[in-house]
Amino acid sequence: MKPLTQRQTQALRFITEFMGEQGIPPTRTDLAIELGITRKAAHVLIHTLAKKGHLEIIAGSSRGIRLITDEEHVAPPPHSLPLIGHVAAGPPVLATDEVDDWIRVDPSLFHPKPDYLRKVSGTSMIDMGIQNGDLVAIRSQPTADNGQVVVAKLFRGVEPEITVKKYRQRGNKVELIPRNSEMETIVIDLREESFEIEGLYCGHIHLNKSRR
Template sequence: MTATRPAATRLTARQQQILELIQHAIARTGAPPTRAEIAAELGFKSANAAEEHLQALARKGAIDLVSGTSRGIRLRGDALQSLHEQRMQQLSLPLPGLAQLALPLVGRVAAGSPILAQEHVEQTYYVESGLFARKPDYLLKVRGMSMRDAGIMEGDLLAVSATREARNGQIVVARVGTDVTVKRFERHADRIELHAENPDYPTIVVQPGEPFEIEGLAVGLIRTQMFG
């Protein structure tokens, strides 16, 4: 249960509605909505009305706004904890009689080799298929805390749908040189930026001609304690 906010920061009904919309979008797609998407979902006449509510949410400490990107919204405090709880409820242990996916768990990936090479697969998990809006192809063990503020923690199992394409703002599994990393994707005319969701980690900038490839999109999360 989400903690009660102090009176000074209690949200209006409309602000709470927008905050829940942001939480649901991140839980479903891995990315927050744009201002235009919020406006369309809630029937606002323009994206400016959505921006005003987002600024109010930022003043009350529910979110951070990141300049320079259309999806620059980060959850904070109770709102971030609520997202963690949603994600823990998205996936469950396998149960007899349910349609299930057999997902290989990928551990550390060797430089230059396919992400699903047999030597990288540690074990297989069986997960209910109906819990994903988009079918995952494998689970990737998360290392480090660079995506902490998106609710992705060290040791989590990230459900990944294999693809070579991504939209700005989506969380991707990407190969940069010999490394495989999980970051938020942002394509610009002259470069690609891979953003961490933790201010302690720098943005990775990929210049034209540098080795780079998208391996997949994040479509769900398993908190490892669920399998302890």
């Protein structure tokens, strides 16, 4: 079974939950509205999930989707979030968007509602109670307000790197600020470097308890 990207995981999760609640598969339009994408992009996502062995497409129906839940693959469990790689609380680590596992935690416990989890590597956010090995809950979105904590993607090498930090932008300068007085702020000059916000921090899980 081929691993899924973050977007594919979101799509499969929505399809699974929709079928559980409504008793029928969603249409391409339903999926497009949920993910904020075009109907064509939703169509491509469904076919990709089918190619990876997670769905079966039944021709001739706008709701022609069947989840594959045999011994080789189990659909995402309800009240859970996908764990997608690591995020640095310290020097940035290489980014990945493949799902490592599903963690049983109700997304509604967080605000805003997150889309996925990443495992923390480092102690740069220790003053917020985020410890090495904790899981941070993240909502996928490309923007944030000054002062919010974000998962940021940096493009300083061959592969993108990600880190969790407090975000602040002043003109062409972005500051990614640790919550640990022993660590330095990462400063990005947007005229010289590429930078993206991967998502917004929603809370974290430590010792089986969520904190916000």
